Structure formats: structure tokens, C-alpha cells
Amino acid sequence: MATAVSIDRDTLPVTLADIEAAAARIMGSVVRTPTLHSQTLSQLTGAEVWLKFENHQFTAAYKERGALNTLLQMSPEARAKGVIAASAGNHAQGLAYHGNRLGIPVTIVMPKPTPTVKVMQTEGHGATVILEGETFDAAYAHARKLEAERGLTFVHPFDEPNIIAGQGTVALEMLADVPELDTLVIPIGGGGLLSGMGTAARGLKPGIELVGVQAELFPSMYAAVKHVDLACEGDTLAEGIAVKQPGTLTARIVEALVDDIVLVSERELEKALSLLLQIEKTVVEGAGAAGLAALLADPERFRGKNVGLVLTGGNIDTRLLANVLLRDLARSGRLARLRVRLQDRPGALFHVARIFHEEQVNIIEVYHQRVFTTLPAKGLITDIECETRDRAHLDRLMEALRAAGYEASLVELA
Structure with a gap:
């Protein structure tokens, strides 16, 4: 359990009473989103995982x-x-x-x-x-x-007491619905959500563990709280928390209340987003997947705990979503691109395609490359995109190609 933190109500700009007043004020005008247990994610991570579906708001976000x-x-x-x-x-x-x-x-x-x-x-x-x-x-x-x-x-997006108090109502609802929660894992951009939820949670349950999550490319609050200098730049999937400079008020609150801040990689964010769609059938943006990404990155830290995650929003570009899902299929071995060296002669493609047929692998697309290659003029490289059942099925295909004398390799993702 986290150590209880003593809150000085005279120095922090938002109190539990402010958040309770905000909850009464906005009641009926925002969706009281559900907090639901995920049996599959719990089995996957070793924690008891509860999801707060803020992507169900009318504008698809807690803001x-x-x-x-x-x-x-x-x-x-x-x-x-x-x-x-x-x-x-x-x-x-x-x-x-x-x-x-x-x-x-x-x-x-x-x-x-x-x-x-x-x-x-x-x-x-x-x-x-x-x-x-x-x-x-x-x-x-x-x-x-x-x-x-x-x-x-x-109206500031995060560094303002009324904004912080409004965001804190998320924690009031979660703890009312699931009083046994002992850990909250909350995405951080400017810090408004974590400040509000942290204030509410500490006021209701002082010993609760509060863990903030940021993308590795934008560790602004992490750097502020830990007093280190880190670069904030890059194209992150979690654009909703890609904030270079956290708030002055929020940094004070976060430093006073939060047990730790962790950083997650782009690959972990992609995996979490894909799992939420596949398992929970819910669409989240990159920032909304950050909490689950933290659990997947370090399951031992959260094993056996009752963990609450906030799916902060669902506003993601459909093309980006499609790319994330396809990349996840590629990493799991269900979608692959193979690079095969062939001789430029009649029947070459037929013979290699026959191996795909024998291994029951579906070919999606074929790309011939004759010009931009270091091979001799009579050589060619063929890239073949294909679907397999899983990584083991893909491995069997690769073994069959090599056994037939083909020089074949996988085109790997970053």
C-alpha cells in the first residue's frame, strides 16, 4: 500500500469539498460513465483491473x-x-x-x-x-x-482550480462504484486530471496508491517532479498528453500527492490501444491507453492490486487507428511481409506461391523489385504480404521457404 500523504488544505489550491461541489454542479449535464471490471485484462496483467469509460462522454473525453x-x-x-x-x-x-x-x-x-x-x-x-x-x-x-x-x-486546459476540481469528479465516481480500489493509474499531460483525481482519492481514501503515466517522448511532469532535465519532443501516439510544460498549480499538487510517475514507450501505447479494442471492444486515443500501457510494461508492480484505469478519451483519427491495429497484427505474427530473393525466370513466382499454399498462408499483396536492388540484372526481390494464424504458423512458413532453397527474411517493424 502507498503511504498516506498529509494534505495541507491551506497550501493546495483544490480540496475534496471543491470536487464534491463540482460533482453536484455538473450532475446530469455530463455522462456518469461506468466503471467496469475487465476479466480478461485482469488475467493478462495479474491485477484486478477496473476501467472508467470516459470515452463515453458526448465529446468522447473527460475534459x-x-x-x-x-x-x-x-x-x-x-x-x-x-x-x-x-x-x-x-x-x-x-x-x-x-x-x-x-x-x-x-x-x-x-x-x-x-x-x-x-x-x-x-x-x-x-x-x-x-x-x-x-x-x-x-x-x-x-x-x-x-x-x-x-x-x-x-479558460486554461489544466492549470486552473475549477478545471482541476471538475476533473476530480472522475475519482469520486470510481470510488463510489468500486470502493475496494487501492491503486489509480492516471495519464498525465498538463496534470489537471491527476491533480483533481489525486485530491479526491486522497480525501476519500488516504492510503490509496496514485501512479501517474506519461509518454517517454513527453516526460514533462516526470522531469518537474523528479527535478531532472529531459527533452520533450517527437511524434507520440498519446498526443493528448504531449505537453511540454506542466502547470504551476498542477505540478505542486502532483508532487504533494502522487506516489510515482512512470514512462511508457510508443510500442507499449500501441499494444494497449489495440488490446482495448480487441478485448473491451472500445476505441480509445493514445492518451486513453496510457494507464493500461503502464500495467503491461510492469505487471509485477501491480500484481494482486485492485487497479483503476481511466480511458480518458476516444478521439483518434481513423487512419491512425487502422495503422496501430495493423502494426499490432504484424508484431503478433498474424500479418507479415516477407522478402524473398528469386531468379527472374518464368514460373519463379508460381513456385514460391505454391509453398504459401501448402502452408495454408493467405497472400495479400506481392511487390516485385527489379531496378532498385543490389542484385544482378537477372535477379529480383519479391516482397510478399501475407496473413498467418500466429507466430508459430509464420515460423513454419519461413522454415518451408528456406528448406526449398529460398533466401527469405522478415521485414521487421520498429
């Missing part, structure tokens, strides 16, 4: 909670003028959706490279979208400029 809690506490004058935020993700959609419901004008500033689908989704919820700058920092600076010029209220 609605903090956004709504903030909007409901604004004065009539501030509501009439409207709010502004810089976001290309779930915060934008949550704020836009609830602002539209409440009749509060919402302006969202997004970087110019933001995918069109995200712009359209946010506009579809009634917000005015302004594209400015090439980076999030540029969009953020422009949003703060418009805030001052137009008298708007800026």
Missing part, C-alpha cells in the same frame, strides 16, 4: 467535466462576453459543447496545422475557431492577446 464546472461559475457579465481557449483537442470540444448549451460564446484558437477534422468538430459544437501560428505556443499567445482585447475569459 467536459472541468470545462462545464468552470462555465457554470462565471458571472452573468463574463458569460455574456464569452470565453476563449487555445486547444486543438478535447478541451476545445468540451468547452465548445457546453458553452453552446449554456449560450456562452466560445472562441478557440488553434495552430494552423491542426487537422481539418478537429476544426470541423469544434465548429460543429458551435465555437468560433481562429487558426493562428504554426505551434501551440503561438496559438496560446494569440488567445491571451484576444482575451485582453475583447474582454473574454480565458
Whole structure:
């Protein structure tokens, strides 16, 4: 068990009472998502695994909670003028959706490279979208400029007490539904979710273990709490938690309450996302898979514990989702690309295809390469994409090809 942490309510900006008040305030206007036990994931990891399906919110992410809690506490004058935020993700959609419901004008500033689908989704919820700058920092600076010029209220995605309190309602629901939870594994971007959930969980169950998870490519809160200097850059699947600079308030809360922060690799994120779709039949974005990725990466740490995971969101590009699933099939041996050296003569492809037939392997595509190769002019390389039942089936195919005298190798994934 984690050691109970003493919370100084005078120094931390959010209390259990704030989160309970937020829960009463937003009740009925956000989905009270289920917390369900996963028998298969429990068997797979050795822990008793409970999943909080925040991807079932209307905008498919928990961010609605903090956004709504903030909007409901604004004065009539501030509501009439409207709010502004810089976001290309779930915060934008949550704020836009609830602002539209409440009749509060919402302006969202997004970087110019933001995918069109995200712009359209946010506009579809009634917000005015302004594209400015090439980076999030540029969009953020422009949003703060418009805030001052137009008298708007800026709503920060994570470093604001009302946002943190709203996000903390996730933990209230989880512990009400599953009081026996003794460990919460929570994704961290800017730290708003972990700060809120950590405050609620410590207030209700002081000895609960709190573990934060970040992508290895963006270890910003990890670096802040452990007081080390680490680079934050790269193309991560978990773009929802790819934050270079954590919040000032959230860093204080996280450092005071959390037992540990762990980092997960891109491969672990891909595997977790794929498993959630295959086993739980639920779509999550990369950030939403981070908690399960942490369990898969270090099962011994969590073995025998009652672990709560938050599936924080389900907004993932369908093409990216397809790529992740195909890569997972390749790593498991069910999908493969074989590179076979052939002689450029009639019947060469027929003879190698016959081996695939004998081994009952389905050929999907065939690529001939005659020109861009180091082989002699009469040699060629053929890449064959195929489907097998599992890794053992693929190994039998490779053995049969080599036994027939073919030079064959697998084209491996990174």
C-alpha cells in the first residue's frame, strides 16, 4: 500500500469539498460513465483491473467535466462576453459543447496545422475557431492577446482550480462504484486530471496508491517532479498528453500527492490501444491507453492490486487507428511481409506461391523489385504480404521457404 500523504488544505489550491461541489454542479449535464471490471485484462496483467469509460462522454473525453464546472461559475457579465481557449483537442470540444448549451460564446484558437477534422468538430459544437501560428505556443499567445482585447475569459486546459476540481469528479465516481480500489493509474499531460483525481482519492481514501503515466517522448511532469532535465519532443501516439510544460498549480499538487510517475514507450501505447479494442471492444486515443500501457510494461508492480484505469478519451483519427491495429497484427505474427530473393525466370513466382499454399498462408499483396536492388540484372526481390494464424504458423512458413532453397527474411517493424 502507498503511504498516506498529509494534505495541507491551506497550501493546495483544490480540496475534496471543491470536487464534491463540482460533482453536484455538473450532475446530469455530463455522462456518469461506468466503471467496469475487465476479466480478461485482469488475467493478462495479474491485477484486478477496473476501467472508467470516459470515452463515453458526448465529446468522447473527460475534459467536459472541468470545462462545464468552470462555465457554470462565471458571472452573468463574463458569460455574456464569452470565453476563449487555445486547444486543438478535447478541451476545445468540451468547452465548445457546453458553452453552446449554456449560450456562452466560445472562441478557440488553434495552430494552423491542426487537422481539418478537429476544426470541423469544434465548429460543429458551435465555437468560433481562429487558426493562428504554426505551434501551440503561438496559438496560446494569440488567445491571451484576444482575451485582453475583447474582454473574454480565458479558460486554461489544466492549470486552473475549477478545471482541476471538475476533473476530480472522475475519482469520486470510481470510488463510489468500486470502493475496494487501492491503486489509480492516471495519464498525465498538463496534470489537471491527476491533480483533481489525486485530491479526491486522497480525501476519500488516504492510503490509496496514485501512479501517474506519461509518454517517454513527453516526460514533462516526470522531469518537474523528479527535478531532472529531459527533452520533450517527437511524434507520440498519446498526443493528448504531449505537453511540454506542466502547470504551476498542477505540478505542486502532483508532487504533494502522487506516489510515482512512470514512462511508457510508443510500442507499449500501441499494444494497449489495440488490446482495448480487441478485448473491451472500445476505441480509445493514445492518451486513453496510457494507464493500461503502464500495467503491461510492469505487471509485477501491480500484481494482486485492485487497479483503476481511466480511458480518458476516444478521439483518434481513423487512419491512425487502422495503422496501430495493423502494426499490432504484424508484431503478433498474424500479418507479415516477407522478402524473398528469386531468379527472374518464368514460373519463379508460381513456385514460391505454391509453398504459401501448402502452408495454408493467405497472400495479400506481392511487390516485385527489379531496378532498385543490389542484385544482378537477372535477379529480383519479391516482397510478399501475407496473413498467418500466429507466430508459430509464420515460423513454419519461413522454415518451408528456406528448406526449398529460398533466401527469405522478415521485414521487421520498429
